[in-house]
Amino acid sequence: xxxxxxxxxxxxxxxxxxxxxxxxxxxxxxxxxxxxxxxxxxxxxxxxxxxxxxxxxxxxxxxxxxxxxxxxxxxxxxxxxxxxxxxxxxxxxxxxxxxxxxxxxxxxxxxxxxxxxxxxxxxxxxxxxxxxxxxxxxxxxxxxxxxxxxxxxxxxxxxxxxxxxxxxxxxxxxxxxxxxxxxxxxxxxxxxxxxxxxxxxxxxxxxxxxxxxxxxxxxxxxxxxxxxxxxxxxxx
Amino acid sequence: xxxxxxxxxxxxxxxxxxxxxxxxxxxxxxxxxxxxxxxxxxxxxxxxxxxxxxxxxxxxxxxxxxxxxxxxxxxxxxxxxxxxxxxxxxxxxxxxxxxxxxxxxxxxxxxxxxxxxxxxxxxxxxxxxxxxxxxxxxxxxxxxxxxxxxxxxxxxxxxxxxxxxxxxxxxxxxxxxxxxxxxxxxxxxxxxxxxxxxxxxxxxxxxxxxxxxxxxxxxxxxxxxxxxxxxxxxxx
Amino acid sequence: xxxxxxxxxxxxxxxxxxxxxxxxxxxxxxxxxxxxxxxxxxxxxxxxxxxxxxxxxxxxxxxxxxxxxxxxxxxxxxxxxxxxxxxxxxxxxxxxxxxxxxxxxxxxxxxxxxxxxxxxxxxxxxxxxxxxxxxxxxxxxxxxxxxxxxxxxxxxxxxxxxxxxxxxxxxxxxxxxxxxxxxxxxxxxxxxxxxxxxxxxxxxxxxxxxxxxxxxxxxxxxxxxxxxxxxxxxxx
Amino acid sequence: xxxxxxxxxxxxxxxxxxxxxxxxxxxxxxxxxxxxxxxxxxxxxxxxxxxxxxxxxxxxxxxxxxxxxxxxxxxxxxxxxxxxxxxxxxxxxxxxxxxxxxxxxxxxxxxxxxxxxxxxxxxxxxxxxxxxxxxxxxxxxxxxxxxxxxxxxxxxxxxxxxxxxxxxxxxxxxxxxxxxxxxxxxxxxxxxxxxxxxxxxxxxxxxxxxxxxxxxxxxxxxxxxxxxxxxxxxxx
Numbered sequence: 001x002x003x004x005x006x007x008x009x010x011x012x013x014x015x016x017x018x019x020x021x022x023x024x025x026x027x028x029x030x031x032x033x034x035x036x037x038x039x040x041x042x043x044x045x046x047x048x049x050x051x052x053x054x055x056x057x058x059x060x061x062x063x064x065x066x067x068x069x070x071x072x073x074x075x076x077x078x079x080x081x082x083x084x085x086x087x088x089x090x091x092x093x094x095x096x097x098x099x100x101x102x103x104x105x106x107x108x109x110x111x112x113x114x115x116x117x118x119x120x121x122x123x124x125x126x127x128x129x130x131x132x133x134x135x136x137x138x139x140x141x142x143x144x145x146x147x148x149x150x151x152x153x154x155x156x157x158x159x160x161x162x163x164x165x166x167x168x169x170x171x172x173x174x175x176x177x178x179x180x181x182x183x184x185x186x187x188x189x190x191x192x193x194x195x196x197x198x199x200x201x202x203x204x205x206x207x208x209x210x211x212x213x214x215x216x217x218x219x220x221x222x223x224x225x226x227x228x229x230x231x232x233x234x235x236x
Numbered sequence: 237x238x239x240x241x242x243x244x245x246x247x248x249x250x251x252x253x254x255x256x257x258x259x260x261x262x263x264x265x266x267x268x269x270x271x272x273x274x275x276x277x278x279x280x281x282x283x284x285x286x287x288x289x290x291x292x293x294x295x296x297x298x299x300x301x302x303x304x305x306x307x308x309x310x311x312x313x314x315x316x317x318x319x320x321x322x323x324x325x326x327x328x329x330x331x332x333x334x335x336x337x338x339x340x341x342x343x344x345x346x347x348x349x350x351x352x353x354x355x356x357x358x359x360x361x362x363x364x365x366x367x368x369x370x371x372x373x374x375x376x377x378x379x380x381x382x383x384x385x386x387x388x389x390x391x392x393x394x395x396x397x398x399x400x401x402x403x404x405x406x407x408x409x410x411x412x413x414x415x416x417x418x419x420x421x422x423x424x425x426x427x428x429x430x431x432x433x434x435x436x437x438x439x440x441x442x443x444x445x446x447x448x449x450x451x452x453x454x455x456x457x458x459x460x461x462x463x464x465x466x467x468x469x470x471x472x
Numbered sequence: 473x474x475x476x477x478x479x480x481x482x483x484x485x486x487x488x489x490x491x492x493x494x495x496x497x498x499x500x501x502x503x504x505x506x507x508x509x510x511x512x513x514x515x516x517x518x519x520x521x522x523x524x525x526x527x528x529x530x531x532x533x534x535x536x537x538x539x540x541x542x543x544x545x546x547x548x549x550x551x552x553x554x555x556x557x558x559x560x561x562x563x564x565x566x567x568x569x570x571x572x573x574x575x576x577x578x579x580x581x582x583x584x585x586x587x588x589x590x591x592x593x594x595x596x597x598x599x600x601x602x603x604x605x606x607x608x609x610x611x612x613x614x615x616x617x618x619x620x621x622x623x624x625x626x627x628x629x630x631x632x633x634x635x636x637x638x639x640x641x642x643x644x645x646x647x648x649x650x651x652x653x654x655x656x657x658x659x660x661x662x663x664x665x666x667x668x669x670x671x672x673x674x675x676x677x678x679x680x681x682x683x684x685x686x687x688x689x690x691x692x693x694x695x696x697x698x699x700x701x702x703x704x705x706x707x708x
Numbered sequence: 709x710x711x712x713x714x715x716x717x718x719x720x721x722x723x724x725x726x727x728x729x730x731x732x733x734x735x736x737x738x739x740x741x742x743x744x745x746x747x748x749x750x751x752x753x754x755x756x757x758x759x760x761x762x763x764x765x766x767x768x769x770x771x772x773x774x775x776x777x778x779x780x781x782x783x784x785x786x787x788x789x790x791x792x793x794x795x796x797x798x799x800x801x802x803x804x805x806x807x808x809x810x811x812x813x814x815x816x817x818x819x820x821x822x823x824x825x826x827x828x829x830x831x832x833x834x835x836x837x838x839x840x841x842x843x844x845x846x847x848x849x850x851x852x853x854x855x856x857x858x859x860x861x862x863x864x865x866x867x868x869x870x871x872x873x874x875x876x877x878x879x880x881x882x883x884x885x886x887x888x889x890x891x892x893x894x895x896x897x898x899x900x901x902x903x904x905x906x907x908x909x910x911x912x913x914x915x916x917x918x919x920x921x922x923x924x925x926x927x928x929x930x931x932x933x934x935x936x937x938x939x940x941x942x943x944x
Contacts, residue, residue, distance in 0.1 A: 002735045007761035015762070018726035022932070027655075027710045028590030053715035054723070060586055114532055117589035118500030142444035142455065178444075182455045183499075208378035208414075219378065219418045219455050224730070238499045243525035251526070254490035258696070263474045263891075264826030289479035290487070296822055350768055353825035354736030419735075460494075614916035614927065650916075654927045680850035680886075691850065691890045691927050 001204075002224040005232040009192045012228050013042035016123070016190055019224075020047060023121045023186075025056040030120040031099075031113070033066040033176065035133075036082035039125035039190050048090045063088070064099045064113075066122065066181070067134030069151070069161060070170025077102065078165060101146070106174040109146040119184035122176075126191050130199050130212035134175025137211050144177030178216050187220050192228040200227060201234040237440075238460040241468040245428045248464050249278035252359070252426055255460075256283055259357045259422075261292040266356040267335075267349070269302040269412070271369075272318035275361035275426050284326045299324070300335045300349075302358065302417070303370030305387070305397060306406030313338065314401060337382070342410040345382040355420035358412075362427050366435050366448035370411025373447050380413030414452050423456050428464040436463060437470035473676075474696040477704040481664045484700050485514035488595070488662055491696075492519060495593045495658075497528040502592040503571075503585070505538040505648070507605075508554035511597035511662050520562045535560070536571045536585075538594065538653070539606030541623070541633060542642030549574065550637060573618070578646040581618040591656035594648075598663050602671050602684035606647025609683050616649025650688050659692050664700040672699060673706035709912075710932040713940040717900045720936050721750035724831070724898055727932075728755055731829045731894075733764040738828040739807075739821070741774040741884070743841075744790035747833035747898050756798045771796070772807045772821075774830065774889070775842030777859070777869060778878030785810065786873060809854070814882040817854040827892035830884075834899050838907050838920035842883025845919050852885025886924050895928050900936040908935060909942035
């Protein structure tokens with residue numbers, strides 16, 4: 001595990017932006033799965049700026065959403081909507097370079113990834129419950145490939161989405177499982193802020209357990225973890 | 237995971253021999269950890285034959301013992317004695333290319349491996365209890381690097397060694413832990429014979445759990461499993 | 473450069489067969505360009521035997537012909553006909569895993585390779601004039617990607633094909649150029665027999681020059697050369 | 709070849725700094741050869757700033773000078789003096805992580821590099837005569853490993869050094885040859901400013917020839933070229 005602790009979120013974001021940029025600029029097809037959400041927000045802004053200042057062949061990188069929470073009566077789920085808004089539109093990523101995971105195709109998705117040449121790179125955040133991608137404690141298992149978690153109105157996840165989103169949740173979440181993610185060539189995990197300090201401590205220094213799903217990422221031979229000082233503050 | 241199922245042990249051994257040969261022949265330093273024991277026995281014989289028929293620069297590969305069971309009043313433990321007899325002597329491997337793990341140096345060994353450039357290749361067998369290297373169920377934890385398991389006369393492992401070896405067991409086993417092994421660039425697991433069929437089924441298709449330590453190998457992005465038909469007979 | 477010198481052609485062929493087998497068995501899409509011709513003949517026979525003895529997922533490897541000499545009134549050219557007979561049919565390679573280079577698509581072929589994820593592996597022989605793939609002295613240039621060499625009845629190449637083949641030659645050869653080949657992740661060059669000893673000496677120990685096209689292969693960071701003792705006999 | 713053209717030198721330098729940072733932060737030994745000189749000047753300043761803001765394990769990267777021009781009565785030559793001033797001192801690189809190439813050890817240096825695990829990364833500039841490292845037109849040959857170029861008072865190189873340096877030149881230059889450099893896993897070439905536009909055009913789009921030594925870098929499967937818009941202005 002490669003660990004970088006940055007003074008602040010801005011530096012974390014600059015480094016993350018350049019890492020993604022260099023993957024994107026590959027001269028052969030590469031398959032990237034980039035997280036949506038708050039952690040990479042600034043990195044994507046910097047990346048959008050970079051795109052105004054840097055020319056390169058953008059056509060060879062394919063972008064995968066690594067999880068999806070379906071929404072009722074919506075073509076795209078929560079993740080694809082967020083990625084579209086935060087990444088695909090501002091960065092001008094062409095539709096033909098976007099590979100969509102959804103509730104219809106998830107069962108053959110590990111096979112699709114293998115046929116596409118495998119994942120080259122996954123950029124992830126970590127939830128305060130230790131989840132990565134859609135791998136929630138109590139719902140994931142280290143041996144899962146891409147899988148589906150059903151979701152009903154009485155479930156916490158359902159309620160959380162229902163409250164925070166303008167749309168009504170659908171019937172499921174689908175996600176790359178631990179096996180899918182750890183089969184990638186390179187992983188980057190980013191976290192910032194004091195509120196992540198506890199879970200980072202558990203994920204990086206505690207036992208490797210399905211109760212803290214992100215703890216399993218440490219087993220990957222090519223994992224980079226980038227934290228700001230606040231998120232790293234409880235590490236020994 | 238790359239899975240090859242061979243008609244018989246001979247074919248398994250031929251392929252394994254050639255895989256090791258090509259790693260050994262690298263044109264830059266490579267760090268190999270090769271298992272002793274029954275599974276690779278024939279592969280090493282074939283490799284010894286290959287050496288009479290193939291010239292290459294043998295100087296750049298370094299050989300690591302990935303575990304060790306100490307023996308009383310013996311310079312080397314059980315693993316080094318076996319490797320010396322089965323691999324180092326018959327293949328003429330120079331002492332300067334042998335990197336010894338023992339009860340004195342194990343604490344700094346993960347650091348040594350990193351300073352040496354990391355492990356490039358680990359060839360392993362699997363025990364009928366699911367152990368790989370010295371990672372025994374109940375004694376290992378997925379987050380372990382190189383570690384020590386104390387051993388006393390009342391322990392099963394101690395008794396087993398005491399009975400099967402001409403030497404008196406020492407006070408411990410040391411071994412590369414799951415973290416150490418999974419940090420390697422490439423892993424190969426071999427198994428043959430019907431008596432391995434059950435544990436192979438568990439390791440490759442059951443849950444990934446510390447109760448079946450080898451199950452964790454499936455999480456590595458560059459694992460090859462080679463089985464003869466008997467060992468694969470319970471796979472779905 | 474990794475150099476292996478084998479006692480004889482049989483050992484060379486066994487090792488080559490296992491190298492190709494392990495590439496073929498990858499768990500993600502891999503793109504292989506394998507030579508036709510006399511040098512790999514025995515390796516492919518061994519590989520055909522291996523296939524009867526080894527089960528693995530054969531669906532993820534794609535096979536590219538790295539050159540082609542068109543033939544009049546024939547769907548396929550000389551190389552594809554040879555590969556079909558020597559490799560694709562005996563090994564049962566599915567049509568959907570065969571990627572055809574021909575005189576119609578060669579101009580966009582470097583781009584196609586990049587979009588396919590790049591070449592993972594190229595297995596080549598060497599001509600007694602130092603050519604590799606279709607890169608003939610006087611016709612190739614180190615900066616060429618995939619290119620076309622026109623061919624007329626008065627040309628030596630045309631005459632040679634006209635005499636040795638039951639078909640009338642067409643109007644061109646197309647081939648992966650040095651740039652295309654050296655962009656691959658891994659290269660293997662094989663040569664056997666005394667008649668190759670002189671050109672092997674030039675290619676491996678002489679100047680790197682377009683007059684001996686294969687000499688440029690030495691610049692690749694991941695080249696393996698496998699020779700039998702006869703082909704290696706002039707090496708210093 | 710991965711090509712990035714940046715709006716300006718500052719962006720080029722930021723990206724270059726982050727690339728070097730991520731190599732430096734590896735979790736296993738890595739061998740880096742970084743250029744001195746004007747092109748990376750700003751990147752190293754940014755890197756020095758990064759070091760104040762980013763904590764990581766700095767102990768596993770080893771730094772190689774890829775060429776050296778000896779100076780009379782000086783322990784270190786021109787390159788080591790420049791690297792010490794521009795890189796090693798400001799970045800606080802420990803002496804034990806610095807691998808010195810000089811006129812005494814150059815003959816065994818390719819072997820040393822192989823024994824060290826190979827070069828992982830080389831960052832280079834390009835001279836207006838097309839040289840990279842110390843590979844000058846008329847003095848280099850694509851098949852050279854590490855080699856020595858004698859230098860006498862009547863030589864241009866000698867005079868240039870004599871004029872621009874406070875020290876008297878010594879008797880030679882030693883340098884990684886094309887074979888040494890192209891054996892590395894990853895290459896990055898940077899160039900900025902209009903005065904480099906012509907040679908960049910030749911090196912990237914002209915013939916691959918020893919007259920423009922850097923043209924050979926295009927043959928490497930893992931080359932990244934980063935240019936500012938001025939240096940790229942003549943590219944088609």
